[in-house]
Each structure stands twice: as structure tokens, then as C-alpha cells.
Amino acid sequence: MKTTLFTSLFAASAQLVSAAAVFYNTNSTYDLYDLAAEGVYGWSDPQFPTILDTCNATNVRMLNSAFQDSIEATSFARQRLLVNGASDGIFKRWFGDGSIYEVLGLLNYLVESEKSDIIYRCDDIDGNCAAHPETWSGHHRTSADPETVICDLFYTAKKPLTTMCFHGSIVETGPTIYAGIDMLHRYLHTSKLNNHEYIGEYTESLTDILDYAENNATFATRNVDNYLYFIAESYADAVVPGGCLGDISNAPESDE
Numbered sequence: 001m002k003t004t005l006f007t008s009l010f011a012a013s014a015q016l017v018s019a020a021a022v023f024y025n026t027n028s029t030y031d032l033y034d035l036a037a038e039g040v041y042g043w044s045d046p047q048f049p050t051i052l053d054t055c056n057a058t059n060v061r062m063l064n065s066a067f068q069d070s071i072e073a074t075s076f077a078r079q080r081l082l083v084n085g086a087s088d089g090i091f092k093r094w095f096g097d098g099s100i101y102e103v104l105g106l107l108n109y110l111v112e113s114e115k116s117d118i119i120y121r122c123d124d125i126d127g128n129c130a131a132h133p134e135t136w137s138g139h140h141r142t143s144a145d146p147e148t149v150i151c152d153l154f155y156t157a158k159k160p161l162t163t164m165c166f167h168g169s170i171v172e173t174g175p176t177i178y179a180g181i182d183m184l185h186r187y188l189h190t191s192k193l194n195n196h197e198y199i200g201e202y203t204e205s206l207t208d209i210l211d212y213a214e215n216n217a218t219f220a221t222r223n224v225d226n227y228l229y230f231i232a233e234s235y236a237d238a239v240v241p242g243g244c245l246g247d248i249s250n251a252p253e254s255d256e
């Protein structure tokens with residue numbers, strides 16, 4: 001089953017690469033819509049944020065690549081749930097007895113909900129990137145809810161999904177080292193995507209994340225990081241033999 005999924009996604013991925021080489025636009029995400037129209041990765045109608053022209057051509061290429069990775073990562077997670085159901089070991093680890101319907105619904109909403117009014121900008125309008133050059137890859141604007149600022153650190157700190165497991169285990173690096181998974185986390189800072197904090201960052205500590213799954217499943221399916229770990233582990237398990245979760249009994253505190 002896994003082989004079938006991988007093979008079909010691999011075919012889709014080859015198609016996506018050739019299409020990506022053809023479509024290029026410095027100012028929008030329209031090339032992604034062309035890819036989406038081909039039905040890659042099993043999502044029929046992915047939607048993407050608007051990238052403002054404060055992002056230059058290189059910025060846009062890297063952001064688009066991250067958005068593309070976000071639809072790839074979520075599609076593996078979704079496919080895993082559709083095939084294995086709620087008894088799946090990875091689902092159980094991150095969501096316990098939580099609702100599989102809620103998890104599938106959130107994945108769908110993250111990818112296919114309308115996002116043209118979700119704004120990405122690259123101009124460090126609030127000065128936070130300059131204030132935290134070594135640590136902030138970007139930030140949500142509390143003063144402008146639909147907006148996310150991407151800092152220059154993003155382009156070097158965040159990695160393509162193709163390098164999954166190369167930088168260390170998921171426990172060591174955290175799931176948001178992967179640009180595509182980081183984007184999903186950034187979406188969830190906006191009240192449109194988190195539904196006015198129905199989904200929230202209730203905890204980012206791995207110990208507490210695992211504890212939610214075991215003892216507070218209602219909140220496991222409302223906590224951003226439970227989704228990020230679930231998506232990263234599902235993806236790693238599908239593309240790298242044995243995956244690379246790492247030692248969850250020896251969990252460091254996660255940082256941003």
C-alpha cells in the first residue's frame with residue numbers, strides 16, 4: 001500500500017517538477033494553481049496565500065517551493081489516515097483517541113480553504129527580523145491578523161522536504177525546520193485558519209504534546225504542534241525507510 005502511494009506520488013512529483021520549470025511568476029502564486037489544476041498529490045483544489053511584491057523574485061521562488069512542499073506533506077498525512085484509519089500507530093501517538101474526522105478536516109482546510117486574503121510580505125515592516133536575526137525566520141503580525149512577515153533567516157534556516165531526515169531526527173530538529181511544515185504552522189497563526197484560536201499553540205513542549213495525545217485528546221486535535229509532528233512523522237515514514245522520529249522519551253523543549 002505504501003509502495004503504491006509512494007509510486008503515484010513520485011509520478012506526480014516528476015510531473016510537478018517539469019511543470020514548475022515551465023511556470024514562473026515573480027509576483028504571485030499562480031504557477032502553483034497551474035500545478036494544482038493537474039491534481040498533484042491528490043488535492044483537487046489547493047489554495048495559496050498572496051505574496052506581496054516586497055518579496056523579490058528569489059524570495060517568491062523559495063516561498064512557492066515551501067507552499068508546494070506543504071501540499072505534498074499534508075497529502076502523505078491525509079493518505080495515511082485514509083488508508084489506515086484511526087488505529088494507525090502514528091495517528092495514535094499524536095492524537096490518541098482524538099477524532100480522525102477533525103484531523104482530516106483540518107488537513108483539508110489548511111490546503112483547500114480560500115487564502116487570497118492571507119498575506120505574505122518580506123519587508124520586515126515591524127523590525128522584528130532585524131531585532132532577532134539569528135532566531136526569527138518570520139512572524140505573524142498581531143497588529144494585522146492576516147499578515148505574515150518572512151525574515152531573511154527563513155531562506156537558510158528552513159529546509160526542503162526532499163531533505164527529510166538529513167538534518168537529524170524530527171525530535172532533534174523539530175518539525176518546522178521543514179519549510180513546507182513551517183508554512184502550515186504560520187497559516188495557523190491567522191484567525192481565519194485557526195478559527196479564532198479553536199486551533200492554538202496550547203503547548204509546544206514535546207512532553208506536553210505527547211501528554212495531550214495520551215490524556216487530553218480533545219486538545220491534541222486542537223494543538224498546532226500535534227499536527228506538525230504528525231505530518232512530519234507521516235511524511236518521513238513514507239519516504240525514508242524507518243522514518244526518523246528520534247527518541248521521544250528524551251524530548252528537548254522545542255523552540256521556534
Ligand SMILES: *[C@@H]1O[C@H](CO)[C@@H](O)[C@H](O)[C@H]1NC(C)=O
Binds near residue numbers: 053
Ligand atoms: C503583481 O501584483 C499586483 C498586485 O496584486 C498586480 O496588480 C500586478 O498586475 C502583478 N504583476 C504581475 C506581473 O503579475
Ligand SMILES: *[C@@H]1O[C@H](CO)[C@@H](O)[C@H](O)[C@H]1NC(C)=O
Binds near residue numbers: 058059122
Ligand atoms: C532578494 O532578497 C534577498 C533578501 O531577502 C536578497 O538576499 C537577494 O539578493 C535578493 N535577490 C534579488 C534577485 O534581488
Ligand SMILES: *[C@@H]1O[C@H](CO)[C@@H](O)[C@H](O)[C@H]1NC(C)=O
Binds near residue numbers: 202216219
Ligand atoms: C486539556 O488541555 C486544556 C488546555 O491546556 C486544559 O484547559 C484542560 O483542562 C485539559 N483537560 C484535561 C482533562 O486535562
